[in-house]
Amino acid sequence: MSAARAVRPVSVASFAQAQNVRRDDQRNEVEGLLPVIAEAFGAIGITKDDVDFICSGSTDYLVGGPFSFVMALDAVGVWPPRSESHVEMDGAWALYEAWVLLQEGKVDAALVYSFGRSSLGDLNEILTLQLDPYTMAPLWPDIVSLNALQARALIDAGKATEADFAAVASRSRRDALANPKAQVAGDIPVETLLEDEYVVAPLRRHALPPITDGAAAIVLAAGDKATRWSERPAWITGFDHRIETHALGARDLTASPSTAKAGEVAGVAAGPVDLAEIHAPFAHQELIVREALGLDGTVTVNPSGGALAANPIMSAGLIRIGEAASRIAAGQADRAVAHATSGPCLQQNLVCVLEGA
Amino acid sequence: MAERCAVIGVGQTHHKAKREDVSIAGLVREAALRALDDAELTFADIDAVVIGKAPDMFEGNMMPELYLAPALGAVGKPMIRVHTAGSVGGSTSIVxxxxxxxxxHKRVLTVAYEKQSDSDAMWALSVPQPFAAPLLAGAGGYFAPHIRAYMRRSGAPDHIGCMVAVKDRQNAMRNPYAHLHLPDIDMKTVQESVMLWDPLHYLEACPSSDGAAAMVLAAEDSLSGRYPPAWVHGMAMRSEPTMFAGRDQVNPRAGRDCSADVYVQAGITDPRAQIDVAEIYVPFSWYEPMWLENLGFCALGDGWKLTEAGATAFDGDIPWNTSGGVLSSNPIGASGMLRFLEVAMQVRGQAGEHQIDGARIALGQAYGGGSQFFSMWVVGSEKP
Structure with a gap:
């Protein structure tokens, strides 16, 4: 986004998410998603006929079959035919695609959703298939081990300690007690957490995200619809995302230049930040993203509990934007930053700045 | 306020059954570098990268944009990965x-690919799912009954499909990048090829290809390149559910709505008269007459008559698939983008042996899923 370009005001008009659970045996992906979309529409009294565009995010590798988005779209019921698109990415990027379209000013409302059941396979091994298929995936490094390398690099660089990771986890799970959708919550002091066994050193159980089945939906609105559908719209005032190289050995794993760049383009530093919802599946990643976004100790981070409280793959990023927007709509914050990530060790990052009236 | 958008560079690989000389990264980079060269730019000039492909299970690489970011010069830039089934190459161009x-952004690189030889698409399409009907027959078996329904409705004679198969392969002889070059093809060889899915003979089906396509898109104040820009006059996507009682799978409403939208944007009221050349997603021969009707080039039931009369031939009044089309090259994820790319080449005057003289307005179309996902654009040599 060039600085000269005027951003068309677009608001997060509605947000809903599924109850995050370890395994939802009662419903398939689509059955888990539909009530969430109904809730997002119902909260502002609209139907699918009130949106001009639909965009979703999901991955075939969770359900283990091609075209998982097709069955979801069938159930959403795109009839008469709709202008619709899909990204094989976290729903936060689907939201970005919809936001881009709304920037042109031809349409005013969009439905964005994402879904995934991480419980259906061995997630730790499935995510290995994201790696270079010729040089890395055949070695089958699991994702927990790769993130442990990143945590180790932070410790070796003197940037953090295991107690810092535990402090992030302790605070996140404590805050999650106030989040009725959270999967993992509890008031456990740092000292107790540090008695956990290592899963892969230096990561103990508490520094890992839970495995979560979930879904989320957001309605984006511009123009009259934005003000009609929200008493206090959460306006997107900056939005950008960046990717880094895939070669882990070529990256400084203790920093996130892609987050820093996205934050710069989105204008994070242009005003005070009241709260940040950071998509950090592993505890140590919150520290890296905080630094990249330049957030100081005055910023409330992850009041929802973040991805350590619930990590539905493909939705956890979109949920960060929804959580931040909800707090603006409720008057609990005036300016918030939401972050989403994709790929091993924070390879790709998205930053969305939201502001109240 | 929407800004004007133009295609200023195009590139594609030589499409083959097996590109064993390159990795997936090498394949997409080959197309991207050709597009950049055509635009007289380098990766450093690009603001963002948009990549598309069909299901990840076709190669067994989950969310491959992560692995491909450095090969496409995307490091430090925004990168988006689109997936909308067979229409994805078109949808990716539109995103x-x-x-x-x-x-x-001012300059965007968009890339689409499939490296089918790295895995087995038929297997990937056939993974059993709980509570869902298996697609064990693959795409040809899925579409053959729809073709039969079309033949019954329109009264089309049996030989129409074979005519399309011959015409598109003859066009492919003009295109050095096409996968299939079959110099001796004629009606007899098509009709005598094995019956795969009645009424589709082997030579009426698309091949399985490795290949990639790439385009550089630019804003009006950021033009460059070896050829004049191809201006985007209209673009649209439409989706409808796979199946429900009463759905017309032969002439899907999503396709009609999508073309109606794009024609309004481009000021087209008479497609046959106003569109000089079209690249339409025809993976199985009979989809040419079916899409002629769906896209409004003729009245319902008349599509096969246009094909039979040679209207869609290279020297006809509405040349369709002058590149050889999907019937001659089918790197699935890229097949839609190749349609969008070929019409840009036509209005830029860079199509070489398969150039239609004086092409000024051209339509690119892609479809996917069970004829339920559509993406289209109209490009022109003049500024919209």
């Missing part, structure tokens, strides 16, 4: 064009 039209 990229919106990054320009919205005013967010």
């Amino acid at each position: 990229a064009a919106h990054l320009i039209a919205s005013g967010i």
